[in-house]
Amino acid sequence: MKASDLFVRALENEGVEYVFGIPGEENLDLLESLRTSSIRLVLTRHEQAAGFMAATYGRLTGKAGVCLATLGPGATNLVTAAAYAQLGGMPMVMITGQKPVKVSKQGHFQIVDVVDMMQPLAKYTRQIVSADNIPARVREAFRRAEEERPGATHLELPEDIARESSDAIVIPQSYSRRPVADDKAVHRAVEAIRGAKRPLLMIGAGANRKTSSRMLRAFVDRTGIPFFTTQMGKGVIDETHPLWLGNAALSDGDFVHRAIEHADCIINVGHDVIEKPPFFMRRGLRTVIHVNYLAAEVDTVYFPQIEVVGDIANTIWRFAETIQAQPQWSFEYFDTVREHLCEHLARNADDARFPIHPVRLVAEVRKAMPDDGILCLDNGMYKLWFARYYRCTQPNTLLLDNALATMGAGLPSAIAAKIVKPARKVVAVAGDGGFMMNSQELETAVRLGLDLVVLLIRDDAYGMIKWKQAHMRFANFGMDMGNPDFIAYAESYGAHGHRPDSPEAFAATLAHCLDTPGVHLIDLAVDYSDNDRVLNHEIQALSAAVQPPP
Known part of the structure; x- marks a missing residue:
């Protein structure tokens, strides 16, 4: 069997349904083997986004998600996603290509030591140097990725190895039970x-x-x-x-x-x-x-x-x-604390100001989302508000990253969530800063025919750091930015753009988008002026007043 076919057969043996990524010249044999397999290739617009998708697949299923990149710049673009999966405990297997390792044709063109680069970011990283080693390497990569604590693993398949032949057979998954406590x-x-x-x-x-x-x-x-x-x-x-x-x-x-x-x-x-x-x-x-x-x-x-x-x-x-x-x-x-907490969480839920108050924002999203709906948060100021105010009734319905806490993951994560859970309502929540780091994946969502809502929370700044800058009494510097016309931007990809101008209009728009097929982007202006009052002064004062008994 051709080595690339054996590699794909080993992936099928692991139950792989999707490979997210961008192939390059060094992956062409593997790509041809994927074409005739049961595995679906999800072509993305950036390798980092592919890694976020694979990690989210792993987070939601418990099975390792798989992402693909070529050598050099393709592989280096997976670094942030590798750290995202590794720190977040999400099972993921990265596959990268490489120039021939037995006979060099182009010197060191595009070559970096990807295996060594992944060493501090992955639980397991190996270059495959023989077709006969493929079954063992693939089995071990998935075993390591999925065992507790889950994380990222990496395999490099050079193009000359992918073209070899082998009579090796895939290694079945073993039956395993986790050890119990003493x-x-x-x-x-x-x-x-x-x-x-x-x-x-x-x-x-x-x-x-x-x-x-x-x-x-x-x-x-x-x-x-x-x-x-x-x-x-x-x-x-x-x-x-x-x-x-x-x-x-x-x-x-x-x-x-x-x-x-x-x-x-x-x-x-x-x-x-x-x-x-x-x-x-x-x-x-x-x-x-x-x-x-x-x-x-x-x-x-x-x-x-x-x-x-x-x-x-x-x-x-x-x-x-x-x-x-x-x-x-x-x-x-504890009962007293909970009473005061719930009373505090209800404040500002009907705030009429616009741009919208963060508590009203969270309240409207909570009312619109079904209990099994999935919110996929990017990283920004809104994450604190959603973590405190958005009450989840089921596991993995608010996907946020409190480990690497990287920007740029919200939209790719939502795409993967919708692929894994197609019957559920899925909303990506991203600030304008984080959204623009992987906004090109709107095309991916449209091309895949997904029903997806992107809630873009716009403050025209890197809002989290701007808040901390002010809180630490630094001058306002280096945080404000311009933005494109997000409605026109969404429509240029074939998505639908919306810009509500009041909290009531936002509620109606969100309900419409959740019930209407296609990819929808909601450009929602937010007022973060209450960050310090609510998240610092008010919480500290009110919670301190809840005195414990002697």
Whole structure:
């Protein structure tokens, strides 16, 4: 069998449905093998976008998404996407081409050491030097990408190797179960929870798996222990649940941090230090129990006293089987915090100003989106508002990046989400800065015939950094920019452009776009003047007023 055919056969053996990317001269044999396969090539306009799509596919399915690039500049364009998948815990396999490795024809033209370049960004990176090695390399790349903690892997297929012949056969996927936690570790954690007076549950990105979500809901319902989430843990348990205490969108000082300060035992499920800290540990104040697939990575703000390392769902099931509500547990203060939080979150939801207030923006999106609808956030000021105010009822319905936190991922992520979940409503949420970093993928969405809404939140600046610049008392410098006519821009790709001029018009426009086929871009002007008042002064003052009992 030709090596490129063997490579594609190995991809099919892994259950690959899509390859996202841009081929080059060095991929032509592989491209021909893909043409006659069951795998669909999704041609993108930039390799970075292809990587974001593959990572999002992995995030939503648990199976490694696959992206393709040529050598040199094509491969280097995958670097940001590799870091996005690696830090975000999203399974992804990158395939890049290379010049012939046995006989050089063009010296070092376009050649960089891509394998070495990917070393710090991927769990596994290899050049394939023999057709006979293809089955083993592909199997290992997928195994490494998908095992906990998921991440990025990379294979380089040189063009002369792709043309070789081989009688090797693909290696079947092995049956595997994740190790479960040690009984003594589970017992020690159980005793700590039982002996606490004010236990609290924290849910991080690593718990955002189907089985873990079910077990965590059962644990909360059985024990009555209140919970909060990190940004990437949103929706693991329905956030309309009466025991929900909010989201750690801010690092400190929010209502949820008053509850954290009052807790004497925090069950920290699925968090690692790559995600922005949901709270800061201080020595001697409380017991923190680390529940995760891997041991804790200790740093200055995270040093758990008890670690329960193993399959998360199994650990939480064992907790739920052995822990009942204890007579000394006291949650009255947590109830008070939640009441004040919900009252605060409702403020400004009907604000009539235009450009639109961020709270009104989030409120209108929440009203328009079905519970299983998927929002794919780029990175910008709006991310804090959505993380705090958008209450998810299902897992993976608010896809945001709180690990690499790169701009440019919102639209590509939404394209992948719509491909994976075609029956669901999907909205990309992007600022004007992040949108323009991969705006060319509008053509991809139109060409694929997707029904997709792009909510472009425009402040004509790099708004997040502008806010921080002002907050740190620097002069306003280097943040403001011009923009194209986004309506004409969208229409030039064959998409539909909309520019509402009031909150009411925005609500009507969003409803229309969600129910009308095609790609729709909504150019929505936003007023960020309340950033500091709401996210700093008001939260600090109001949450500080919620005093715990002596």
